[in-house]
Amino acid sequence: MSENDFIIEQIFDNENFTEKQKKIIEAAIELFSEKGYASTSTSEIAKKAGVAEGTIFRHYKTKKELLMSIVMPLITKLVGPIVVNDFNKVLDRPYDHIEDFLRATIENRRAVLKKLLPVIKIVLQEIPFQVELKEHIIEQFAEKIFGLFVNKIKFYQEKGQLIDMPPNSIARLMLTNILGYLFSRYILFPNFEWDDELETERTLQTILHGLSPKE
Amino acid sequence: MSENDFIIEQIFDNENFTEKQKKIIEAAIELFSEKGYASTSTSEIAKKAGVAEGTIFRHYKTKKELLMSIVMPLITKLVGPIVVNDFNKVLDRPYDHIEDFLRATIENRRAVLKKLLPVIKIVLQEIPFQVELKEHIIEQFAEKIFGLFVNKIKFYQEKGQLIDMPPNSIARLMLTNILGYLFSRYILFPNFEWDDELETERTLQTILHGLSPKE
Amino acid sequence: MSENDFIIEQIFDNENFTEKQKKIIEAAIELFSEKGYASTSTSEIAKKAGVAEGTIFRHYKTKKELLMSIVMPLITKLVGPIVVNDFNKVLDRPYDHIEDFLRATIENRRAVLKKLLPVIKIVLQEIPFQVELKEHIIEQFAEKIFGLFVNKIKFYQEKGQLIDMPPNSIARLMLTNILGYLFSRYILFPNFEWDDELETERTLQTILHGLSPKE
Amino acid sequence: MSENDFIIEQIFDNENFTEKQKKIIEAAIELFSEKGYASTSTSEIAKKAGVAEGTIFRHYKTKKELLMSIVMPLITKLVGPIVVNDFNKVLDRPYDHIEDFLRATIENRRAVLKKLLPVIKIVLQEIPFQVELKEHIIEQFAEKIFGLFVNKIKFYQEKGQLIDMPPNSIARLMLTNILGYLFSRYILFPNFEWDDELETERTLQTILHGLSPKE
């Protein structure tokens, strides 16, 4: 099973696609991610997928619908399955110390990012141009994930492991550091040589130093 | 003088453009920034600029050359004029305390970002697809700015104001927090209500807490 | 039983269609008549008929064959059943006076036109483009109906009720007036308010005045 | 100068087209008239006109706009120039006897029909599908021409040359006979052998007999 098959399985878990439809999605993900949505033609997708151009439009009314069919469920899946099954495990497991919680969070997000990299790239590219996508993300992410995150923060604040700053701001700063690191690592400069363990640890320690109460 | 005129002045300082050429650049910046490079047609640009379609190609051999002519000098200017004139002032002025240096840096970057927002959006969009652009950025930014920044860090490390961590990593973490904040503030969620002063201060304190030696 | 069912019955009297086939014909008549043959797609027909696209082609090798299967028997039926059963009754019944003959003819044609309006519209549209159709019409109509009509004219000429003009020309003039009236009434301006009885009478009188011998 | 050039001149009198644009219109008229609007592709038009397909769309935003640009001014021209210059001459010249008026009218319409046959065919084909066209025709024709015609009829009624029937009905009957004849002659059966002079005269006499007061 190819890497792309895996992505498709992750994003469209239970749906049963025909073989051709899978090929189309695979090809679309690869091309959108490499050349961008607007610069990828449906004929290229058809060619790469090994299907007739008409076949694409039997399954998706428009090119945009194809994009959305790939990109919208990803969001749900980033908050849903992987999140419910993985991320929530992280959030719910009673890590006694915030350091362990953060480390688990980083590793979890890193795993997701690595697995779904091409589709995530597409999402990032299209956010500015697809209003529905942006709204869907804000809805799903901001309201669900951010909320859970904020709760965790309150939890550790009560335990005296985090400074007394509005949880929203703490959340923003933590996410900035975690996502900023992962973004630099996997999207901006994937080709640099990174000492992952070390850099993760440094990010982690900076967050902890920065947001722990003075002892 | 319009805002766009200002951008053009900033990016293409000494070059003397005809009025038509200015209009073309203005229109291109606006459209590329709104709809993306690939989704903007040269005829749209011509129409918005109030010139004939052919006129664009008199000044720029191809559509891509027009893009590059806008986007490449920006990079130089982010490192050059504004940088030499503004940013370096920041870097060179002997701020006694790192806190003042960081605060000045944030404010300086914020100012640049606000001024050049449309062009910066274009750059961010096109980085993944324009190899030369990406290389130019890494060259200019990574090597020049990052170097200067690393020197400053060493300077404050010697003064005992920063923890003993490889300056590269410190730089990465500082930039992650500063740029992550500005990016969230001005590009991702420009429409949210931000208490700029407060949020800036929190970002700043987090960096300082996170990267200062334990007292 | 719907109006369409009636049309189908009229045109394809003895043939026994499956339910699906009937639905296809019904849908085709409606769509061809509304949007024209060339502008109606087989998928539209399938959708409106509630069958799969393939089903159409199980019954008709091509889209054109579907058109012809609707349009050709109409011609035969205009000359055949309705004609043999209705029109000929008119022609054969020994109306003593031409006025009665003409009045009966108009009413008979009016009834046919009203019943089969959608299919007749299709025929009129396609005559210029379907050579076989045109030929079929000329064959059936010109040779059979026109012949019968001419005989009737001779009959009334002998009775001294029609002027001495070549029967062909008289036929043409009568048909022009009758069909011209019906065409204006039901196809060109069906939405105007017509006083049918009055206008019929006027048409009739004009023909009679125009073609009766001077008294 | 070709026959088509003449049509173009007649319909688009003063407009100055480029050579290519003329070729496009010419090709479009010929093809629309032969195969119907819906069955003619823009690529065919381009090929026949000897221009690139893009050239068509430089002059006409859509295929439909091309159709309308041909078909709408025809209506105006049937009522306008040819009408104002020719038809009105007929209507205004004080023919003492209605017979002369009708004969002149038939000959005038015949001339127009012969000249503009291809475009008139297109109009007739598209009336059922182009609402604007139908409305334009009713507006222009029904209101302007029909009005003039009705006035003439009143004039001859007063002179005692026409029976006492509502002028509208007389107009309808006259037009039915004139147009019915011309339509049969030039559109339905242009290939039959017609003795034009004779058939015209018969049509004329029928109208006169039919609509003259009993002597």
Add this chain to the structure above:
DNA sequence: GATGAATGAGTGTTCATTCAT
């Protein structure tokens, strides 16, 4: 007999680019 996924040629239209004026 009926389905509907699949096809690939063809559709109207847009595109970046050229070039004579």
Add this chain to the structure above:
DNA sequence: GATGAATGAACACTCATTCAT
């Protein structure tokens, strides 16, 4: 320097038709 008509390849999308199930 500026124009805008012209290009033809490419575009997203539709079509009538086929065929395995």
